[in-house]
Amino acid sequence: MRREFLSGNRAIAEAAILSGLKFYAGYPITPASDLMEYLAEKLPSYGGIVVQFEDEIASINAAIGASWAGVKAMTATSGPGFSLMAEGVSLAVATETPVVVVDIMRAGPSTGIPTKATQSDVYQARWLAHGDYTIPVFAPWSVQDCYDMTIKSFNVAEKFRTPVVLLSDANIAHMWETLYVREPGEVEIIERKKPSVPPEEYRPYQPGLDLVPPMAVFGEGYKVIVESLVHDELGYYRQDSVTYREMIARLNEKIRRGVGYIYEQEEYWVEDSDAVVVAYGSTARMVYPVVKALRQKGARVGFLRLKTLWPLDEERLWRALSRAGKVIVVENNTGRVYLDVARIAGSARTFFSPVITVDPPKFNEVMEAVARWL
Amino acid sequence: MRHEILIVGRGGQGVLLLGRLIGLVASKYMNYYTSGTEHYASETRGGESRVDMVIADSLEEAFNFVSVTNPHIMILLYPYNLDSYLKLAQRETFVFLDKTFHQGEVRTEAKLYAHEYTRLAERLLNNPRVANMLLLGHVVKVTNLLPLDYVKMGIAELLDKRYHEANFKALEAGFNLPA
Amino acid sequence: MALAKLTLHPLDKYLRTDRLPHIWCPGCGIGIALGAMLRAIDRRINEGKLDRNKVVFVTGIGCSARVSFYVDFDSAHTLHGRAIPFATGVKLANPSLEVIVVGGDGDIAGIGGNHLLHAAKRNMDLFVVMITNFVYAMTGGQLAPTTPLKVYTTTTPHGNPEPPLNVVKLVASLNANYVARASITTPHYIEMFTYKALGMRGFRFLEVISTCPEVYGRHIGLRNPVTMFEELKKRVKYKPNPVIDESDIDWEKGIVIGEYVVRNNPSYLDLVKRG
Numbered sequence: 112m113r114r115e116f117l118s119g120n121r122a123i124a125e126a127a128i129l130s131g132l133k134f135y136a137g138y139p140i141t142p143a144s145d146l147m148e149y150l151a152e153k154l155p156s157y158g159g160i161v162v163q164f165e166d167e168i169a170s171i172n173a174a175i176g177a178s179w180a181g182v183k184a185m186t187a188t189s190g191p192g193f194s195l196m197a198e199g200v201s202l203a204v205a206t207e208t209p210v211v212v213v214d215i216m217r218a219g220p221s222t223g224i225p226t227k228a229t230q231s232d233v234y235q236a237r238w239l240a241h242g243d244y245t246i247p248v249f250a251p252w253s254v255q256d257c258y259d260m261t262i263k264s265f266n267v268a269e270k271f272r273t274p275v276v277l278l279s280d281a282n283i284a285h286m287w288e289t290l291y292v293r294e295p296g297e298v299e300i301i302e303r304k305k306p307s308v309p310p311e312e313y314r315p316y317q318p319g320l321d322l323v324p325p326m327a328v329f330g331e332g333y334k335v336i337v338e339s340l341v342h343d344e345l346g347y348y349r350q351d352s353v354t355y356r357e358m359i360a361r362l363n364e365k366i367r368r369g370v371g372y373i374y375e376q377e378e379y380w381v382e383d384s385d386a387v388v389v390a391y392g393s394t395a396r397m398v399y400p401v402v403k404a405l406r407q408k409g410a411r412v413g414f415l416r417l418k419t420l421w422p423l424d425e426e427r428l429w430r431a432l433s434r435a436g437k438v439i440v441v442e443n444n445t446g447r448v449y450l451d452v453a454r455i456a457g458s459a460r461t462f463f464s465p466v467i468t469v470d471p472p473k474f475n476e477v478m479e480a481v482a483r484w485l
Numbered sequence: 486m487r488h489e490i491l492i493v494g495r496g497g498q499g500v501l502l503l504g505r506l507i508g509l510v511a512s513k514y515m516n517y518y519t520s521g522t523e524h525y526a527s528e529t530r531g532g533e534s535r536v537d538m539v540i541a542d543s544l545e546e547a548f549n550f551v552s553v554t555n556p557h558i559m560i561l562l563y564p565y566n567l568d569s570y571l572k573l574a575q576r577e578t579f580v581f582l583d584k585t586f587h588q589g590e591v592r593t594e595a596k597l598y599a600h601e602y603t604r605l606a607e608r609l610l611n612n613p614r615v616a617n618m619l620l621l622g623h624v625v626k627v628t629n630l631l632p633l634d635y636v637k638m639g640i641a642e643l644l645d646k647r648y649h650e651a652n653f654k655a656l657e658a659g660f661n662l663p664a
Numbered sequence: 665m666a667l668a669k670l671t672l673h674p675l676d677k678y679l680r681t682d683r684l685p686h687i688w689c690p691g692c693g694i695g696i697a698l699g700a701m702l703r704a705i706d707r708r709i710n711e712g713k714l715d716r717n718k719v720v721f722v723t724g725i726g727c728s729a730r731v732s733f734y735v736d737f738d739s740a741h742t743l744h745g746r747a748i749p750f751a752t753g754v755k756l757a758n759p760s761l762e763v764i765v766v767g768g769d770g771d772i773a774g775i776g777g778n779h780l781l782h783a784a785k786r787n788m789d790l791f792v793v794m795i796t797n798f799v800y801a802m803t804g805g806q807l808a809p810t811t812p813l814k815v816y817t818t819t820t821p822h823g824n825p826e827p828p829l830n831v832v833k834l835v836a837s838l839n840a841n842y843v844a845r846a847s848i849t850t851p852h853y854i855e856m857f858t859y860k861a862l863g864m865r866g867f868r869f870l871e872v873i874s875t876c877p878e879v880y881g882r883h884i885g886l887r888n889p890v891t892m893f894e895e896l897k898k899r900v901k902y903k904p905n906p907v908i909d910e911s912d913i914d915w916e917k918g919i920v921i922g923e924y925v926v927r928n929n930p931s932y933l934d935l936v937k938r939g
């Protein structure tokens with residue numbers, strides 16, 4: 112482990128390299144371009160390749176193809192490009208392809224404000240594409256978190272054979288901070304499960320006990336079938352309800368069952384509080400000092416940070432929140448994660464208190480948003 | 486310890502490099518916790534560039550940092566919005582101003598160090614582009630913020646080898662200016 | 665069983681025979697194209713120049729794209745229009761693979777047109793086979809980029825107002841190492857060109873003019889597969905060294921098949937920095 116001083120985007124790039132990234136496909140877009148530029152410089156010396164494609168559609172599809180050729184693949188973008196990746200993300204869901212998609216949120220809708228951050232795209236991360244699915248979404252709040260959660264994103268993608276969205280924003284992307292960088296061997300790096308049977312016995316979509324099928328890749332003699340249509344365990348197209356139900360149930364259930372591994376929350380003073388503030392990402396960064404200041408003034412208020420936005424460990428979240436009389440959700444949007452928190456919080460009274468701003472949220476703004484409901 | 490530092494200049498003057506250098510040295514060699522944000526106009530040449538940073542003993546003290554409100558050091562390579570930045574300066578703030586681009590009088594109660602850093606870099610080193618390092622050398626001398634040797638290690642790490650010599654020289658030239 | 669032996673086709677070894685019968689209509693040209701391609705692949709494999717386990721078929725969506733259902737190689741049935749970028753990712757991640765893209769004219773040149781032109785511009789190391797049936801067949805007969813002027817389709821019920829795209833000309837204008845056209849009425853050329861393309865590097869493009877009696881045949885009054893085949897056959901002319909100006913497809917003047925571009929420009933893999 113060594114200390115460095117890096118930006119959020121560079122931390123993601125460094126962590127991706129440590130995780131074994133070998134293929135990066137992307138299309139320039141603020142505030143994600145510098146991540147690609149940094150990787151373009153560095154990745155070739157690690158035996159990897161960075162390609163600028165003609166658009167984000169090509170980028171996500173190429174990353175999926177690379178993953179099927181047996182390497183770890185990633186792409187990064189922001190709202191407009193992420194929208195173009197929708198169909199590709201659904202292909203990765205259906206074909207159970209490990210791939211990491213980094214979305215550096217900027218202000219939307221449409222072209223929005225390229226250089227400014229909001230949290231307006233959290234539902235885009237959750238349900239970007241068509242189809243009935245669940246994919247993991249992580250929301251870092253610091254440069255260190257960008258680093259650690261990138262490693263986690265790759266691990267989750269490989270372990271569960273799923274696309275993973277790492278949801279940063281323009282504030283964190285271009286924030287420079289002290290960072291603990293890990294050396295190879297200092298952190299667990301997970302690789303996808305390989306088939307243990309010979310090609311004749313291999314059924315490409317037959318799951319193990321964890322509901323995740325072992326993954327043979329191209330060129331190993333397994334005659335792999337990558338199938339975008341609804342398919343059975345062999346990868347053969349089926350149009351019946353039974354196959355459809357089985358496939359959809361498993362795609363969702365494998366993630367739900369993995370929630371213990373995927374989900375993380377951080378609690379500060381939650382135990383003894385009458386009110387708990389829930390936040391995530393760059394907004395959470397300012398909620399933390401606000402709650403601390405309130406406590407110093409004697410308020411019995413706690414803070415819960417969601418590191419994983421989806422899937423939520425509802426049981427764990429409920430246990431943390433139901434003790435409090437009040438739950439206040441602070442987001443830089445018109446109320447997205449709030450909908451889930453309100454549903455899960457049980458008997459607590461829930462309040463949504465937006466801090467909508469394209470600049471890093473200020474102490475006073477957040478203080479006002481929290482204090483209003485205490 | 487918790488120091489806020491503000492660096493302002495024109496695109497191309499090496500403002501972002503100064504921020505990254507100070508952050509790297511503080512983080513890596515001095516075990517401080519550093520957090521900073523970069524602001525720049527979309528064009529890389531011209532236009533205001535600004536780095537807001539905080540150097541602190543712990544993560545805790547640096548975490549809620551958004552922008553400089555109470556600067557310990559201000560490095561003004563170019564007089565963009567000079568008056569409004571000077572308003573942030575307190576009596577004990579160290580203000581370094583490149584007079585090459587500002588002929589007028591500067592009114593402040595802060596500890597002001599106003600030199601023609603760029604012109605000095607031109608005259609002493611034949612290279613106006615290292616004015617940022619020359620100024621940093623002076624900052625190091627005056628404020629004792631970072632040890633000179635560590636700054637050199639930082640330069641060696643951040644810059645390509647062929648630029649080391651020129652930047653070391655500029656740093657030393659700044660360090661040799663009167664405190 | 666003796667009967668089973670009798671019914672074994674020499675190319676069955678490259679097919680997932682358990683997935684037969686295939687979905688293609690009686691008289692559809694796609695099967696002819698696939699058969700010819702497999703014969704070329706078989707030759708390459710027999711000569712020891714191609715490893716069967718290193719062949720990957722990547723397709724998009726459409727009747728033509730269904731090829732990936734039936735080939736007994738590593739295969740990917742991806743998204744409509746996105747086979748080329750997917751295949752690019754595959755090839756760059758593992759350059760030892762021979763990556764073959766098959767798709768319809770809509771898949772490759774319509775929705776996927778920008779990917780086609782960029783892959784050709786990059787001279788990306790892929791072999792792309794486009795099956796031109798002048799229509800969106802799978803979805804029931806809508807306008808394709810190759811549909812001739814004035815032809816009725818379900819989305820141009822008053823006649824197509826757009827002159828067709830000459831895809832061979834488009835790709836030839838870029839940095840592709842190989843651009844050829846064949847027809848399902850002359851399957852030996854499909855085989856020959858495939859065989860040749862598989863021995864080259866860079867971007868290799870083969871357009872196969874095909875028949876779709878079921879959908880396009882209905883639009884142009886050639887509903888009978890045999891008649892349609894014969895009508896196409898009459899119009900197809902092979903030229904040993906065709907020039908690009910002869911490449912426009914014209915039902916009246918004829919369709920020139922042959923090798924339009926054969927060259928050895930450095931490919932993407934030759935030029936990209938790795939490791």
Ligand SMILES: Cc1ncc(C[n+]2csc(CCOP(=O)(O)OP(=O)(O)O)c2C)c(N)n1
Nearest residue numbers: 725726727728744768769770771800801802
């Ligand atoms: C994004 C998207 N848009 C539309 C479709 C519907 N669609 C499926 S196949 C097809 C056209 C196929 O035409 P072509 O590529 O020429 O193949 P053919 O069936 O003629 O062989 C269309 C429009 C789709 N699957 N995906």
Ligand code: SF4
Nearest residue numbers: 688689692727801876
């Ligand atoms: S619709 Fe046309 S292209 Fe599709 S299978 Fe039938 S004949 Fe072939």
Ligand SMILES: [Mg+2]
Nearest residue numbers: 768769799800
């Ligand atoms: Mg077609």
